[in-house]
Amino acid sequence: MKHKHRWQHWEEWPHPPSWEEDGHPFPSWPTQSRHKRRFLLWRFVGAFGAIVLLLVGGMAALAFVLAYLFKSGQQVVALVWVGSCGMVLAFPILAVVLAARSFRSIATPLADVMAAADALAEGDLSVRVPVRGRDSFAQLTRSFNRMAEELERADQQRRNLTADVAHELRTPLHIIQGNLEGILDGVYGSDEEHITAMLEETRSLARLVEDLQTLSLAEAGQLPLTLESVDVAELLADVRTSFSGQADVAGIDLQVELADPDAPLVINADAGRMSQVLGNLLANALRYTPAGGSITLRVEPFEEGVRIIVRDTGAGIPAEDLPFVFDRFWRGDRSRSHTGGAGSGLGLAIARQLVHAHGGHISVQSELGQGTTFTIELRTEGM
Numbered sequence: 174m175k176h177k178h179r180w181q182h183w184e185e186w187p188h189p190p191s192w193e194e195d196g197h198p199f200p201s202w203p204t205q206s207r208h209k210r211r212f213l214l215w216r217f218v219g220a221f222g223a224i225v226l227l228l229v230g231g232m233a234a235l236a237f238v239l240a241y242l243f244k245s246g247q248q249v250v251a252l253v254w255v256g257s258c259g260m261v262l263a264f265p266i267l268a269v270v271l272a273a274r275s276f277r278s279i280a281t282p283l284a285d286v287m288a289a290a291d292a293l294a295e296g297d298l299s300v301r302v303p304v305r306g307r308d309s310f311a312q313l314t315r316s317f318n319r320m321a322e323e324l325e326r327a328d329q330q331r332r333n334l335t336a337d338v339a340h341e342l343r344t345p346l347h348i349i350q351g352n353l354e355g356i357l358d359g360v361y362g363s364d365e366e367h368i369t370a371m372l373e374e375t376r377s378l379a380r381l382v383e384d385l386q387t388l389s390l391a392e393a394g395q396l397p398l399t400l401e402s403v404d405v406a407e408l409l410a411d412v413r414t415s416f417s418g419q420a421d422v423a424g425i426d427l428q429v430e431l432a433d434p435d436a437p438l439v440i441n442a443d444a445g446r447m448s449q450v451l452g453n454l455l456a457n458a459l460r461y462t463p464a465g466g467s468i469t470l471r472v473e474p475f476e477e478g479v480r481i482i483v484r485d486t487g488a489g490i491p492a493e494d495l496p497f498v499f500d501r502f503w504r505g506d507r508s509r510s511h512t513g514g515a516g517s518g519l520g521l522a523i524a525r526q527l528v529h530a531h532g533g534h535i536s537v538q539s540e541l542g543q544g545t546t547f548t549i550e551l552r553t554e555g556m
Contacts, residue, residue: 282310286317298325337502341381341518345374384519388501391526398443398530405438405479406431409470412451416459424464427455432473440479440551442531450527451483453520454547458485461545478552485546490539498537499525 285302292300300321302314352371355361390396409429420427440447451470458468466486473480490498502518528535528549539545 345377348374388523402439403442403444405472416455426467428469430471438479446527450524453524454483462487481549483547486544489541489543
């Protein structure tokens with residue numbers, strides 16, 4: 174199943190009601206923005222109007238005082254009077270110009286951000302504010318738009334996760350329900366075969382729930398880790414031993430390579446969680462590597478720590494699918510189909526989160542027909 178199935182189900186789930194549907198009509202973002210601008214405009218008009226009145230009154234009083242002081246000379250009195258009247262007219266005009274510029278550069282973007290924030294709070298995550306100019310308000314607008322984009326992306330991920338979980342739970346629940354109904358109706362006997370089938374489905378459900386819990390805790394940064402000194406060579410040897418039986422049955426050569434067997438490579442990590450990471454990568458490699466292929470676990474030092482490589486000779490991953498490999502419930506392309514059944518679709522997502530929890534980095538490289546390589550980079554102990 175392709176990863177794109179994730180986008181086919183969330184639409185089936187009910188969307189939160191809009192304000193109009195809920196009986197509380199809420200004005201659209203442009204309407205809110207106009208209302209905010211009008212409100213701020215009247216506040217600016219009031220504030221600058223008061224300033225203009227004070228200036229006019231003050232300049233008129235100054236003109237009167239100056240005319241009184243220089244009343245001995247009629248020409249001086251006239252000059253002072255004309256100059257004062259000119260200042261009385263000039264200051265209000267200057268105030269109006271400054272008010273208009275301030276309104277355009279401050280009030281308009283501020284009103285847009287305020288209106289957009291109100292719309293965002295009411296559930297309209299698609300709202301964006303047009304960026305005007307290059308000043309601090311433009312930076313504020315860009316920051317708001319980035320926040321809105323992240324909220325919209327997070328909401329979309331939540332919807333997708335809800336739909337994906339429902340999709341993954343539906344199949345085992347239907348199997349269990351069908352078997353139980355068949356037993357009650359007398360179609361199936363309550364024999365070991367049907368009970369075993371239902372037990373396997375309940376185990377699948379339990380694994381899915383456990384994987385979801387692990388992923389949720391890791392993403393929230395709340396997954397407890399028991400850190401200790403871990404020899405990476407021993408860790409790889411233990412993982413190989415655990416999977417050697419499955420590899421032999423599948424006809425796959427599973428090997429461990431040490432770039433420098435004499436150089437001990439020790440990391441400060443949770444041995445159990447790192448075994449889980451490598452186990453998920455190996456399970457994925459075994460699932461998509463045909464009989465006669467090989468899987469190699471390699472460890473090598475690099476400048477800042479240890480690099481662990483899991484390389485298989487499987488069918489590879491299409492380039493267009495690589496960005497989605499670590500997504501929840503990702504499914505490979507049909508060219509990577511297998512007969513052993515699919516996993517929960519959470520293994521690689523969990524592996525990435527566990528590596529990040531150790532302060533490391535994981536990446537993938539692949540090419541159709543050439544196999545897939547996962548690379549984990551971790552800092553060595555004490556670095």
